[in-house]
Amino acid sequence: MFEHIKAIPPDPILGLIAAYAADPDPKKIDLGIGVYRDEHGNTPILDCVVEAEKIHLATQTTKTYLGPPGVAGFNQAMGELLLGKDSQAISEGRVRTVQTPGGTGALRVAADLMRVARPEAELWASDPTWANHLALFPGAGMKMHSYPYFDADSSSLRFDDMIQALEQRGRGDAVLFHACCHNPCGVSPDPEQWQTIAELASGRGFTPVVDIAYMGFERGIEEDCLSVRLFAEKCPEVIIASSCSKNFAMYRERVGAITVITRDTERAAAAESVIHNVTRKNYSMPPAHGPAVIDIILHSDELKAQWQSELAEMRDRINGLRKTLAEKIAAAGIRRDFSFIERQTGMFSFMGLSVQQVQRLREEFAIYTVNSARVNVASFNQSNMDYFIEALGVVLEE
Ligand code: LMR
Numbered sequence: 254m255f256e257h258i259k260a261i262p263p264d265p266i267l268g269l270i271a272a273y274a275a276d277p278d279p280k281k282i283d284l285g286i287g288v289y290r291d292e293h294g295n296t297p298i299l300d301c302v303v304e305a306e307k308i309h310l311a312t313q314t315t316k317t318y319l320g321p322p323g324v325a326g327f328n329q330a331m332g333e334l335l336l337g338k339d340s341q342a343i344s345e346g347r348v349r350t351v352q353t354p355g356g357t358g359a360l361r362v363a364a365d366l367m368r369v370a371r372p373e374a375e376l377w378a379s380d381p382t383w384a385n386h387l388a389l390f391p392g393a394g395m396k397m398h399s400y401p402y403f404d405a406d407s408s409s410l411r412f413d414d415m416i417q418a419l420e421q422r423g424r425g426d427a428v429l430f431h432a433c434c435h436n437p438c439g440v441s442p443d444p445e446q447w448q449t450i451a452e453l454a455s456g457r458g459f460t461p462v463v464d465i466a467y468m469g470f471e472r473g474i475e476e477d478c479l480s481v482r483l484f485a486e487k488c489p490e491v492i493i494a495s496s497c498s499k500n501f502a503m504y505r506e507r508v509g510a511i512t513v514i515t516r517d518t519e520r521a522a523a524a525e526s527v528i529h530n531v532t533r534k535n536y537s538m539p540p541a542h543g544p545a546v547i548d549i550i551l552h553s554d555e556l557k558a559q560w561q562s563e564l565a566e567m568r569d570r571i572n573g574l575r576k577t578l579a580e581k582i583a584a585a586g587i588r589r590d591f592s593f594i595e596r597q598t599g600m601f602s603f604m605g606l607s608v609q610q611v612q613r614l615r616e617e618f619a620i621y622t623v624n625s626a627r628v629n630v631a632s633f634n635q636s637n638m639d640y641f642i643e644a645l646g647v648v649l650e651e
Pocket of ligand 1: 266267285286287288383385436
């Protein structure tokens with residue numbers, strides 16, 4: 254069986270976890286994987302999650318199988334969170350939400366669903382996009398293409414080029430969008446631009462596939478769902494892959510959901526049956542703990558308010574770090590303009606460094622970023638920011 258097996262290099266993002274852990278340097282900084290960190294470098298469990306876990310432990314009565322749909326209350330609450338309580342698509346019975354193991358699980362189920370519904374469908378993703386999109390969709394057998402998105406010179410959105418490219422797409426094509434906090438470049442369309450994109454999707458008839466992994470980290474929960482809601486309002490079909498890893502800080506519990514909107518209830522029921530079928534053939538059914546806890550939070554006014562405030566605290570801290578970092582880099586006399594860091598949102602920004610400069614940061618300063626020079630801004634704190642800026646100055650000097 255394994256006579257000819259060849260090792261595969263570690264994942265560009267996950268591989269950094271092990272490399273960082275093995276580094277004995279006390280000054281080391283992990284700017285790699287997208288997890289929120291507090292001022293002390295920890296990723297704490299949210300208080301609302303601790304409370305809900307207590308309730309769950311005290312009230313659960315069985316560990317018997319859940320079945321492919323998972324926790325019904327979680328599915329219902331996630332659908333409403335994404336689309337809004339007054340969503341017309343929900344009231345028309347055209348929406349189905351099914352929990353998945355994380356947002357990545359949702360994306361894989363989305364890919365499997367599209368492969369069943371329309372085997373020849375191809376997917377267009379922003380250039381750049383999350384590295385794992387490039388592995389996941391082709392891994393599920395989907396052909397992938399890119400559309401222009403990020404202008405590295407100005408660190409901003411290539412909106413006109415993007416629109417021009419999307420004007421070529423039509424019925425049967427799938428187009429992937431990051432709802433907020435674009436991973437990896439931190440640049441999102443503004444509300445007016447989302448309006449234009451949604452109108453284009455509706456006019457051209459392509460199917461928007463929205464990855465919403467950072468809901469609440471850009472401007473707020475409602476605001477970050479804008480694209481999802483515009484697509485839901487204007488397009489007959491939308492696929493949404495959502496993650497609770499970051500906004501509930503439940504990373505390792507693997508909580509996510511796939512939400513599908515179809516043109517009528519009959520097709521929604523059919524899509525749901527396909528989701529259950531592809532799930533059964535893959536991991537059989539999703540795990541219960543994380544969604545059960547989130548079900549409790551989203552159905553308690555008190556815990557929900559607490560969650561919203563804890564999420565706002567994380568968002569505000571990242572925005573504060575962005576401002577301080579941009580100001581400190583400028584004050585350090587580094588000649589390159591990094592003011593874009595403050596204009597961007599979410600956990601990530603591209604620092605515009607070469608692979609050699611990224612390697613120097615790692616080898617000479619024990620500062621870990623992915624090779625694209627994407628940094629996780631949430632990893633900065635009062636004690637490591639100056640060291641990072643000093644190292645940045647050195648690698649940029651050469
Ligand atoms: C990231 O991009 O760092 C996160 O989405 C975590 C991951 O799984 O890659």
